[in-house]
Amino acid sequence: MNQTGTNAVRDNRNYMHGFGHQFESEAVAGTLPTGMNSPRQLSHGLYAEQLSGTAFTSVRSENRRTWLYRKRPSINEVEQQHHENTRWLTAPLASGVLDPRTLRWRPMALRGEQDFVTSMCTVGANGSAPDQVGCAVHIYHASQSMEGTAFCNSDGELLIVPQQGGLDIQTELGWLTIHPGEFAVIPRGLCFRVILLEATARGYVLENYGPMLRLPELGPIGSNGLANPRDFQCPVAAFDAEDSDCLIITKFGGRFWSRKMPCTPFNVVAWHGNLVPFKYDIERFNVFGSVSYDSPDPSISTILTSPSSQPGTAYIDFVAFPTRWQVAENTFRPPFFHRNVMTEFMGLVYGIYEGKTDGFMPGGFSLHSCMAPHGPDRNTFLNGTNEPSVPNKLTGTMAFMFETKLPLYLNPEVLVWPELDGNYTNCWKGFEPAQI
Numbered sequence: 001m002n003q004t005g006t007n008a009v010r011d012n013r014n015y016m017h018g019f020g021h022q023f024e025s026e027a028v029a030g031t032l033p034t035g036m037n038s039p040r041q042l043s044h045g046l047y048a049e050q051l052s053g054t055a056f057t058s059v060r061s062e063n064r065r066t067w068l069y070r071k072r073p074s075i076n077e078v079e080q081q082h083h084e085n086t087r088w089l090t091a092p093l094a095s096g097v098l099d100p101r102t103l104r105w106r107p108m109a110l111r112g113e114q115d116f117v118t119s120m121c122t123v124g125a126n127g128s129a130p131d132q133v134g135c136a137v138h139i140y141h142a143s144q145s146m147e148g149t150a151f152c153n154s155d156g157e158l159l160i161v162p163q164q165g166g167l168d169i170q171t172e173l174g175w176l177t178i179h180p181g182e183f184a185v186i187p188r189g190l191c192f193r194v195i196l197l198e199a200t201a202r203g204y205v206l207e208n209y210g211p212m213l214r215l216p217e218l219g220p221i222g223s224n225g226l227a228n229p230r231d232f233q234c235p236v237a238a239f240d241a242e243d244s245d246c247l248i249i250t251k252f253g254g255r256f257w258s259r260k261m262p263c264t265p266f267n268v269v270a271w272h273g274n275l276v277p278f279k280y281d282i283e284r285f286n287v288f289g290s291v292s293y294d295s296p297d298p299s300i301s302t303i304l305t306s307p308s309s310q311p312g313t314a315y316i317d318f319v320a321f322p323t324r325w326q327v328a329e330n331t332f333r334p335p336f337f338h339r340n341v342m343t344e345f346m347g348l349v350y351g352i353y354e355g356k357t358d359g360f361m362p363g364g365f366s367l368h369s370c371m372a373p374h375g376p377d378r379n380t381f382l383n384g385t386n387e388p389s390v391p392n393k394l395t396g397t398m399a400f401m402f403e404t405k406l407p408l409y410l411n412p413e414v415l416v417w418p419e420l421d422g423n424y425t426n427c428w429k430g431f432e433p434a435q436i
Contacts, residue, residue: 011177015233019215019278025174025237026069026270037067046269047073053187053212053275064187064212066273068172071239072263074191083249083258085118089411090155090254091125091134091209096409102372104424105417107163107363108139108202115144116167116194117151117249120205123345124367124408127315129155129209130253134406135306135316136207137345139365143200146193148245150265154252156209158186159304159318161400163349163363165201167194171277172268174235180349181322181398184279185213185304191248191265192277202363204347206402210315213304221288227303231284234276240264282398287324293331298401313405317342320400321354327391334384337375342403344368351397355380359427366424370407377427 016023026032031046033039038048046069053064111119119142127134135156160167166179171192178184180203186192194201215227243263250257280303288300298319306316326333335355346353347365357379360366368374376384414420 011179013175013177014236015279016236017230017233019229019232020274021229022272022274023234023276024272025235027237027239028269031069031270032272033069042069044269046070049073051189051273051275053189064275066173066271066275068268069270071243071267071269074265078259078261080250080257080259083256085256087122087413088117088120088138088251088256089122089125089136090129090251091136091409092128093125093409093411095412096125097412097415098369098407099410099415100369100372102366102368102374102424104360104366104421105364105414106419106421107361108141108417108419110141110143110200113143115146115149116140116142116201117146117149121413122411123365123414124410126404126406126408127209132209133315134209135402135404136209137402137408138205138207139202140205141200141202142194142196145195149247149249150191150193152189152191152248152250153186153207154189154250155254156207157188157212159206159208159213160184160186160203161205161347161349162201162203163347164203165199166197167201168197169194169277170266171235172266173271173276174238176233176235176277176279178279181283182279182281184277186277187212187275190277204365206316206318208306208316210306210308213306213316213318216302216305216317225286225288227280227285232278232280234278237268237270239269240266243267282320282322282400285320285322287322289324289326290328290331293328295328295331295333295336298335308405310405315404315406317403318400319403320398322398323393323395325391325393329389331389332384333392334376334380337373339371339373340368341370342405343370343407345402345408347400349398349400353397353399354394356427357383359421359424367408367410378430381431
């Protein structure tokens with residue numbers, strides 16, 4: 001397969017390409033029914049099951065569903081038991097804290113032997129998962145693979161951004177492999193497990209309670225640019241040959257439940273539909289910017305969005321800043337000073353963020369809440385003010401933002417983490433007053 005992304009050499013799996021398309025895949029030839037979804041008898045005695053990500057009556061352009069043809073139905077054979085997990089929180093946060101300060105954290109240290117799910121720690125959340133409004137932001141730092149365990153999130157879809165260590169993600173529809181510089185999205189209600197490709201893995205997770213993530217409208221940009229649909233990749237059908245026991249952990253309404261099933265949930269032999277997990281290499285993002293003067297708003301770098309009922313405003317915009325040229329003449333090119341009605345959570349996957357010359361480390365993250373003043377540090381400001389007005393290519397850097405219209409209620413735990421950078425605001429010391 002011809003791949004042009006930076007991570008192609010590290011991922012030998014086969015994928016189908018496209019975003020929001022109607023896909024079909026079968027691991028055993030002839031197992032997909034022809035011309036109908038649920039015939040009276042399926043080949044090999046398979047079971048038909050529909051996974052609906054939207055209401056049945058959603059308009060055609062919004063409707064998302066996939067038909068699964070599996071060795072056993074996923075119906076609960078075993079009664080679910082309450083399962084403890086105290087670090088992954090769900091909105092509304094009863095003990096959540098609204099903090100107007102500009103905040104920054106260093107990379108989260110490893111906290112014991114944990115897998116992807118048990119290592120998850122919530123930074124903050126907004127809205128309400130039961131009301132399907134808003135989002136949550138989490139950090140994971142795992143040292144174990146999910147062996148004999150699967151996870152299903154009924155509260156929202158998950159956008160996973162690895163920062164350190166690759167992940168092999170097995171889903172009911174097949175496998176996805178992602179490395180730093182890529183991300184994956186797992187739909188609400190789909191079972192998956194995460195296998196570590198290195199000794200440890202760390203990264204960021206956006207949990208979207210609201211409308212499913214989709215590509216932003218291009219408007220005057222036209223029909224091409226930003227994240228092109230053909231660059232998204234979804235898995236081909238694959239199933240476990242061995243039907244071993246599996247502990248399935250489910251999150252519903254913020255509570256965790258578990259059941260020990262006598263079979264694997266990864267038993268889907270064939271499927272078709274448009275509700276699929278997918279991955280994307282951020283270096284494939286077709287960046288737009290000014291080719292004359294002045295800086296565009298960072299919204300021009302939106303990859304995916306979850307729109308709210310207020311036109312032009314999102315519960316979540318996922319924005320990334322990959323390799324790109326800066327060419328605007330007589331313009332201050334780094335991120336400008338600003339205050340924003342939207343709340344901005346920023347993470348750094350690798351390299352140096354162009355707006356901060358010191359202190360913002362890969363694996364770290366910052367939070368600038370509604371109307372909190374922020375912008376370049378003093379050294380970045382001086383460099384951006386005095387640098388020659390010639391074309392400059394930014395390489396070796398990958399920062400991103402989760403931007404949300406609702407303020408994030410912080411998990412009180414993160415405000416006492418040793419990783420909280422108490423000296424963050426020092427980066428803005430030393431600005432001289434203008435001479436009038």
